[in-house]
Amino acid sequence: MRRTTVLGFNMEKQIARRRLVVAVYALLAALLVLGWFLDRFGVTGSIYVYFIAMFLNWKILGGYGPNGLVKPFNGKGPRNEPIPSNLMELELYRYGNLDPDAPDQYRNDERELGRRDRVHYQAYQVLAILLCPIWFIAQWEIRPVHFMPPHLLPILLEWIALPAVLLAVTLPQAILLWTEPDFTPDPHEEPEPEPIPAH
Amino acid sequence: MTASRRFLFFIPVETRGSRRALVIGYYVVFAAFAILLLWLRGPAKYDRLLPMTYYFAVMLGGLAFSGPVKLFSEWQRRFRNGSAWGIDAHRPHPWLPGRPTIEIDRLDEHDIATRDRAHYLAYSALRWPAIAALLGPLFLLDASPAQVGRTVLILSVPFAVLFFSLPQAIILWTEPDLDPDAEERGPQTVVKVIP
Numbered sequence: 001m002r003r004t005t006v007l008g009f010n011m012e013k014q015i016a017r018r019r020l021v022v023a024v025y026a027l028l029a030a031l032l033v034l035g036w037f038l039d040r041f042g043v044t045g046s047i048y049v050y051f052i053a054m055f056l057n058w059k060i061l062g063g064y065g066p067n068g069l070v071k072p073f074n075g076k077g078p079r080n081e082p083i084p085s086n087l088m089e090l091e092l093y094r095y096g097n098l099d100p101d102a103p104d105q106y107r108n109d110e111r112e113l114g115r116r117d118r119v120h121y122q123a124y125q126v127l128a129i130l131l132c133p134i135w136f137i138a139q140w141e142i143r144p145v146h147f148m149p150p151h152l153l154p155i156l157l158e159w160i161a162l163p164a165v166l167l168a169v170t171l172p173q174a175i176l177l178w179t180e181p182d183f184t185p186d187p188h189e190e191p192e193p194e195p196i197p198a199h
Numbered sequence: 200m201t202a203s204r205r206f207l208f209f210i211p212v213e214t215r216g217s218r219r220a221l222v223i224g225y226y227v228v229f230a231a232f233a234i235l236l237l238w239l240r241g242p243a244k245y246d247r248l249l250p251m252t253y254y255f256a257v258m259l260g261g262l263a264f265s266g267p268v269k270l271f272s273e274w275q276r277r278f279r280n281g282s283a284w285g286i287d288a289h290r291p292h293p294w295l296p297g298r299p300t301i302e303i304d305r306l307d308e309h310d311i312a313t314r315d316r317a318h319y320l321a322y323s324a325l326r327w328p329a330i331a332a333l334l335g336p337l338f339l340l341d342a343s344p345a346q347v348g349r350t351v352l353i354l355s356v357p358f359a360v361l362f363f364s365l366p367q368a369i370i371l372w373t374e375p376d377l378d379p380d381a382e383e384r385g386p387q388t389v390v391k392v393i394p
Contacts, residue, residue, distance in 0.1 A: 168330060
């Protein structure tokens with residue numbers, strides 16, 4: 001992990017990160033329900049939920065981008081771009097940049113690489129489990145089966161496919177945040193000076 | 200990978216070159232099989248290809264005990280040797296005395312690291328195609344449920360081919376040549392030096 005705060009909240013404790021993961025998925029679940037009532041997962045209901053998931057992933061969870069709690073999985077450093085020539089580029093640089101002089105912000109050590117690979121293996125299993133019903137339902141829509149009413153199949157398909165997409169985007173980072181232990185203070189780090197009491 | 204995993208049927212997979220040829224051949228054979236099936240049975244049988252993607256991937260190993268790649272899953276291993284039900288995994292064979300019931304290769308640290316890394320690479324590669332395959336059909340405006348289902352199915356088959364086989368293919372592609380096992384080495388000459 002790279003950062004220890006999200007929106008001003010301290011994320012050094014495992015319990016705080018677990019609460020964050022629960023909050024992210026609760027928000028996404030609420031948005032799914034909202035998207036369903038809005039237009040039955042039409043363009044509005046599904047696109048907005050998907051983009052909000054991407055935003056949460058990009059800004060809070062990290063992993064597949066330069067921001068967020070989890071270091072970039074690919075370990076790539078920031079590009080040394082020249083001075084931005086327009087405002088859009090400047091804005092992108094402001095919000096997407098990392099300090100090129102601090103490689104520990106984006107370079108994963110051996111343990112982190114091992115953890116990264118392991119959580120992707122675990123996420124792969126979850127997605128395999130989710131994909132099987134999607135494929136069954138897609139097959140049943142072409143060859144209707146007697147035990148499933150045909151009008152339920154598209155609803156089921158949407159209710160499994162969209163959460164599967166959200167999980168594909170967020171699950172490895174969520175597992176990582178869920179399982180990483182509490183931060184221990186670095187023994188070589190100098191303790192912060194005691195505040196001087198006001199007389 | 201161990202000595203028992205040196206062949207896929209009759210094809211030797213001991214060297215990296217032969218395993219890479221196997222990976223290329225695997226996808227070529229599946230593509231040829233799919234074309235042949237659709238040509239002979241018609242496009243209506245396209246959905247039959249979906250389970251085939253799994254059966255083909257099983258041949259490479261990883262998902263099952265057979266195949267050049269060791270079984271990935273630890274719980275599947277425990278179910279197979281009985282330890283999941285509290286049965287001793289090293290119990291004697293019921294019909295062949297002196298042999299353990301089921302011989303299953305254990306995953307050592309290197310195997311686990313290789314497995315996890317292969318899944319990371321596969322996940323990174325398949326993440327965007329998965330999102331496109333699952334989310335794309337939802338945007339089909341004015342499409343009937345059958346059309347959405349058909350689109351999901353059409354996109355699912357090439358995706359499933361990769362989803363089930365890519366980790367094994369990455370392992371087969373990247374692992375170095377196998378060393379000869381102790382049993383396969385020639386007899387070592389012991390020279391006794393007498394002063």
